[in-house]
Amino acid sequence: MIVPVDSPHVLAIGAHPDDIEIGAGGLVHRLIQEHNAVVHFLILTEGIQHPKEGEFYDRSKRRKESVLSAQLLGVPARNVEVLEFPDCGLHELGHQLIRTIESRVHDDKRPRPFDMILTHSGEDTHADHREAHEASISALRNYLGTVLLYQSPSTKPNSFHPTLFVNLPEEAIRQKDRALQAHASQQNKEFMKIARTVGLATGWALFHHLTGKYCEAFEIYKWFWL
Numbered sequence: 001m002i003v004p005v006d007s008p009h010v011l012a013i014g015a016h017p018d019d020i021e022i023g024a025g026g027l028v029h030r031l032i033q034e035h036n037a038v039v040h041f042l043i044l045t046e047g048i049q050h051p052k053e054g055e056f057y058d059r060s061k062r063r064k065e066s067v068l069s070a071q072l073l074g075v076p077a078r079n080v081e082v083l084e085f086p087d088c089g090l091h092e093l094g095h096q097l098i099r100t101i102e103s104r105v106h107d108d109k110r111p112r113p114f115d116m117i118l119t120h121s122g123e124d125t126h127a128d129h130r131e132a133h134e135a136s137i138s139a140l141r142n143y144l145g146t147v148l149l150y151q152s153p154s155t156k157p158n159s160f161h162p163t164l165f166v167n168l169p170e171e172a173i174r175q176k177d178r179a180l181q182a183h184a185s186q187q188n189k190e191f192m193k194i195a196r197t198v199g200l201a202t203g204w205a206l207f208h209h210l211t212g213k214y215c216e217a218f219e220i221y222k223w224f225w226l
Helices: 019-035 059-073 095-105 127-139 170-181 194-207
Strands: 009-014 038-045 080-085 116-120 146-150 164-167 215-222
Touching: 009 019, 009 095, 009 127, 019 038, 019 059, 019 116, 019 146, 019 164, 019 170, 019 215, 038 059, 038 095, 038 127, 059 080, 059 170, 080 095, 095 127, 116 127, 127 146, 164 194, 170 194, 194 215
Parallel strands: 009 038, 009 116, 038 080, 116 146
Antiparallel strands: 146 215, 164 215
16 A cells, blocks of 8 residues: 555645546545545635636635535545635745645644645646646655655646556546536536546556556655655
């Protein structure tokens, strides 16, 4: 097991609502169902930026979608935190973003430290994803635990070098899809469709000759067994 403890505490960081589910929804589901993990979502923006200039998604709806989606993976609503940093504006925040992540990771009020942290891969064409990655890595410079980097639809294909592949049983990938469907406002986007979810997971499995299997892929940034 990548986390050598029982009932691991996990922090999943996403730049926007749905990022965590797209990149790591299957792993989150397995950690909760099979290892009794305690998972927290830290979502940096409300994801209100619309593809059409001058239009915005309803922020309250996006927040509700985030909570419902996380619950479908087994994450309780109280463990979902959606911040109000500007969507498509994370590049302007600098140390404020780093300090915010640090405050969640190194919170003295927590019953125990996080054993695993999930965040964006750095090689990404979306500026918010890159900033979330860089801020996470800076905030985790003194963190002695497992850090895994997940893939997004805008990750540069030739720059993502996964070294950890998590098998997703049929039930896990279906639950991942249900979590993605909970983001009802985003269903017109191709990367939210089950064909993409299954296709990518099948592709990673076939690359490793796992016929009839599904996989999520992660880069291991660091892993301590202390």
